[in-house]
Amino acid sequence: MEFIWILFAFICGLSAKVISLPPSIGYLIAGFVLHFLGLEADASLTTLANLGITLMLFTIGLKLNIGDLTKSEVWQGALGHSTLWIVLCFAVIKLLAITGLAYFADLTTSSGLLVAFALSFSSTVCVVKLMEDHGEMRTRHGKLAIGILVMQDIVAVIFLVAATGKIPSYWAFGLVLAFVLKPLIYRLINTVGHGELIPLTGFFIALGAYELFELVKIKGDLGALLAGMFLAAHPKASEINKSLLNFKDLFLIGFFLLIGFTALPTLEMLGIALLICLMLPVKFVMFYLLFSALKLKARSAFLTSMVLTNFSEFGLIVSSISVQSGWLSKEWLVILALAVSISFVLTNVVYRFAEHLFMENKPKLIKYERSSRLEEDVFKQPCDAPIVVVGMGRVGMGAYNAIAQQVGKKVWGLDAERAKVDWLTTEHVQAFCGDAESRDFWETIDLDKLKLVMIAVPSVKDTINITHQLRLANYQGQIAAIARFDDEREQLEELGINKVFNFYHEAGVGFAEESLAMMSSQQEAKA
Structure with a gap:
């Protein structure tokens, strides 16, 4: 790509972003401006x-x-x-x-x-x-x-x-x-x-x-x-x-x-x-x-x-x-x-x-709206389970397993992918399919039964969306989430999330604690 294209795309894209418009709109304008100036693709x-x-x-x-x-x-x-x-x-x-x-x-x-x-x-x-x-x-x-x-x-x-x-x-x-x-x-x-x-x-x-x-x-x-x-x-x-x-x-x-x-x-x-x-x-x-x-x-x-x-x-x-x-x-x-x-x-x-x-x-x-619902839009809330882990990826599954060892069936997982939920069910994981970024979803369940929502999705935008929908649905319980970078952690904390865990920092802390525990056990065994 010629530098002139990059220059105009950058200037117009940045200008669009500054006025809270998607950069893609700036790229469109850049194309018309370049054409007007006599350049050809x-x-x-x-x-x-x-x-x-x-x-x-x-x-x-x-x-x-x-x-x-x-x-x-x-x-x-x-x-x-x-x-x-x-x-x-x-x-x-x-x-x-x-x-x-x-x-x-x-x-x-x-x-x-x-x-x-x-x-x-x-x-x-x-x-x-x-x-x-x-x-x-x-x-x-x-x-x-x-x-x-x-x-x-x-x-x-x-x-x-x-x-x-x-x-x-x-x-x-x-x-x-x-x-x-x-x-x-x-x-x-x-x-x-x-x-x-x-x-x-x-x-x-x-x-x-x-x-x-x-x-x-x-x-x-x-x-x-x-x-x-x-x-x-x-x-x-x-x-x-x-x-x-x-x-x-x-x-x-x-x-x-x-x-x-x-x-x-x-x-x-x-x-x-x-x-x-x-x-x-x-x-x-x-x-x-x-x-x-x-x-x-x-x-x-x-x-x-x-x-x-x-x-x-x-x-x-x-x-x-x-x-x-x-x-x-x-x-x-x-x-x-x-x-x-x-x-x-x-x-x-x-x-x-x-x-x-x-x-x-x-x-x-x-x-x-029709009185009947599509099967995908019908959700049956697990009874007596006050903790939900949103996002059953590697981090979410790790959190679910750790909590399940302590509280058993008091925790359940939520994921938007039906195939993943079906597989987790075969693995005896208490997982359910639902769109956590939809206010409709949170309004169909009894939020009074939920005491802790753990958001374990990789995108900070998804975390913000889920938190926003929870607040709009008048959820009064605790929210915990993960972040990859310090600026993301600060952004989520400003949003009102009760506890934000830095993904890399917490992984390092956990790694250190487990390693020290292993070393202590080895020394005790020798003694």
């Missing part, structure tokens, strides 16, 4: 952007349970919304065409349908970045949003196959050999250890899957996503994901810059893009009503709808192919790029107030 920036999207899809797959896609609220929500949106959006486009409005009047029936189809997607890049920034990737609404996006991505890939005429070759059937080779691939990952080979392994598998799918004439991004899902059950999946996070975020800067290089807009094009963005509230309402009909609770339906209310980078890919094929004018590519950029900004700004907006409108929103 070269092949290296395009390569960088493509790498970012490929790694993002791969890391999504690493955290995705294939069973999540089979849930009715996911596939029915995605396909149902896309169908309804295309019909409604096309009707609006034809109505605007009748009025003779610029650019709309030139759209034919087929090109109007293409525009509606391009606007039906929600942005994977925008949503994933937003969920990561808010620490909500593991929440009920976060996982639902990711499932919807994956279904939309699959639809987009099918369109690209049909539009480009790239029919998968017969060799594509050979991809099923991956399941035969799965033990060998898992053994290979176990062999790489925990050093610098971990991120390299992630790159190798993600890009290897991309090239393999391209070789058999299937969209490579789908290969990266499926490769991640293929490895999601491996014990090192989380470690690979963490090792790729910084690379992914860096490469995605190229994607945001590239949007600005699409074309220089006119004021008329900007006006049309703003007009299109007026349909975003309609997109939100359609999502919310559809999720409510699928028996989601009001808060989950509201937050999922809110984060999905934007237009997608896949819409730009669809429109770009349509322009190349002569189905759309190049002006529409600019208009859609502007609409996507504006929707990114609106989503990032509005979502900061999502919880406040929900509470303010809760009496109206809950009217659309």
Whole structure:
């Protein structure tokens, strides 16, 4: 990447952060400014952007349970919304065409349908970045949003196959050999250890899957996503994901810059893009009503709808192919790029107030809730267990085992991953599945029975979210949490958490105490 790109991306990203906006908005602005100054995107920036999207899809797959896609609220929500949106959006486009409005009047029936189809997607890049920034990737609404996006991505890939005429070759059937080779691939990952080979392994598998799918004439991004899902059950999946996070975020800067290089807009094009963005509230309402009909609770339906209310980078890919094929004018590519950029900004700004907006409108929103609940939203609280450990990873399990040795069944574990909870249950661990970052969850249990909540999640953002929801649910007991760094510890203590343990410091203290105890025992034995 040329230094001028880095300079503008840094300045605009930092400026956005200073005014409490996500840096990604700054990167979008940087792209438009650089284009206005006469610079052009070269092949290296395009390569960088493509790498970012490929790694993002791969890391999504690493955290995705294939069973999540089979849930009715996911596939029915995605396909149902896309169908309804295309019909409604096309009707609006034809109505605007009748009025003779610029650019709309030139759209034919087929090109109007293409525009509606391009606007039906929600942005994977925008949503994933937003969920990561808010620490909500593991929440009920976060996982639902990711499932919807994956279904939309699959639809987009099918369109690209049909539009480009790239029919998968017969060799594509050979991809099923991956399941035969799965033990060998898992053994290979176990062999790489925990050093610098971990991120390299992630790159190798993600890009290897991309090239393999391209070789058999299937969209490579789908290969990266499926490769991640293929490895999601491996014990090192989380470690690979963490090792790729910084690379992914860096490469995605190229994607945001590239949007600005699409074309220089006119004021008329900007006006049309703003007009299109007026349909975003309609997109939100359609999502919310559809999720409510699928028996989601009001808060989950509201937050999922809110984060999905934007237009997608896949819409730009669809429109770009349509322009190349002569189905759309190049002006529409600019208009859609502007609409996507504006929707990114609106989503990032509005979502900061999502919880406040929900509470303010809760009496109206809950009217659309169904009386019956999805099984995943029903929680049975363990009786007479006043201590809960939130997050059953290595630290959480260590805390659970230590407490269980002293108080027995008085402690229980809580985790957002169903597969992990099922495995823990087979190991006779009193573990339950639930979204600790949801106020709905805490409001469904008797908080008076809880005396101590131990938050053992790795992300400080997740810890803050959980604490915030506990306070809003009027929890009066004690809260303990872990932190990796002193500034995180201070931040959590200022939040009102009763006891914050520095992860590295406490590990060192425990190591020293156990070692001294071992030495004392040895000396006593000799005596």
